[in-house]
Amino acid sequence: MRLWRWALVLLIVAVAGALAWQWLAANPGYVLIRFRHTLLETSVVVALAALLAGWLVLALGWRLLRWPLRAWSRAAGRRGRERLAGGMLAYAEGDYLRAERELAKAAHHEPLRIPALLLLARAAHERGAEDRASQALGELGDSGKRVGDALRARFLVDTGQAAEALALLKDKAAQDDLSLRGRHLLVDTALLLGEPQVALDALPPLARSQSLTAEAQAQLELRTLAAALAAAPDATALNALWHQSSRAQRRRPELVEAFARRSAALGQMLAALDEIEAAQRHEWSDRLAAAYGELGQAEAPARLARAQNWLGQAPNSAALQITLARLHLQLAQPEAAEESVQRALALGATPAAWEVLGAIRRAVGDDAGAANAWANALHQPRGDALLAVAPLAARADVDTRPIAFEERSEHGVPRLPSQA
Secondary structure (H helix, E strand, O other): OOHHHHHHHHHHHHHHHHHHHHHHHHHOOOOEEEEEEEEEEEOOOHHHHHHHHHHHHHHHHHHHHHHHHHHHHHHHHHHHHHHHHHHHHHHHHOOOOHHHHHHHHHOOHHHHHHHHHHHHHHHHHHHHOHHHHHHOOOOOHHHHHHHHHHHHHHHHHHHHHHHHHHHHHHHHHHOOOOOOHHHHHHHHHHOOOHHHHOOOHHHHHEEEHHOOOOOHHHHHHHHHHHHHHHHOHHHHHHHHHHOOOOOHHHOOHHHHHHHHHHHHHHOOOHHHHHHHHHHHHOOOOOHHHHHHHOOOOOOOEEEEEHHHHHHHHOOOOHHHHHHHHHHHHOOHHHHHHHHHHHHHHHHHOHHHHHHHHHHHHHHOHHHHHHHHHHHHHHHHHHOOEEEEEOHHHOOOOOOOOOOOOOEEOOOOOEHHHOOO
């Protein structure tokens, strides 16, 4: 089919050429060119052919003249790419001085200038040559300014100048002249310096860009929201932040904990308890069970009753046992608190359990036992030998064995212990 199409096109061209030749042969036209005392006479056809031939000769001559320059340019580009590749390899190997030399040469080739200077700045920063890194960033020009500002801020953070980095990033964000990497760094730096509202304001552009995976973006938002909740200045701001978050976020234990702790600190104990209890009904969390016992003295009897009901849901939770111990201690029930904390230690000794045991022993006047328990809270994370803490005489026979109970899958099928 394609052969017939080409044959038809050639036939049409031949016919058109024949007709044009007959038309021109009848009257080929007349061209007269006078230059000083020279006269040139010819037909229009010959003049046009001469112009076409002259244009072809000039084009060919120009290409021949440019050929050495193009060959030199291609060779320079090849050398620049080789030097950029060599600099990248040296940087990856940690040979930062050689990387600087190779990248400085690669930067002389205009198409490679910005990436070469950026990597050169990183190499100089890695070897501690901050002045050279700053000089390289200054050579980026307007086309590389956005990415250069983000890298400069990164260097400031790395050298312990986080406040200066945050000021730079906030200024660029206010001008809407900040790259996505810069916005991510703005979030991290603002959280580092305790300015969660700045971090919250930087999140929407990152979410719209989809530069992070969905999971990474969700984790960044959770971390930022948790910091903002923990730093809310008053109950109004706290509740506004809480209700602005999505339903899925309000079920995350880290956000529920941040909201509950800040609510309790602002005097909204009932709101704090309601959120933790609702989250525990939806899905059990040892993290929230532990936080439930660390909200202060308010509503201690009601909290103890609720925590005891949770034993049917998580009888072998060390965090729940520690919470029970804290609440018993707040209600001046040291023996019951001792029983709970001993179960917590048997289920999995943690510094928090030892701290609570120390508080219990201090409450009953056992200063030696309290000192040993608090010392164990320091020794255990370091792997040091633990000191002996004799049980209270009234609680020497506490049964600390894990409680066996049946767990079922979402289909109602009992799980084996290895599947629980």
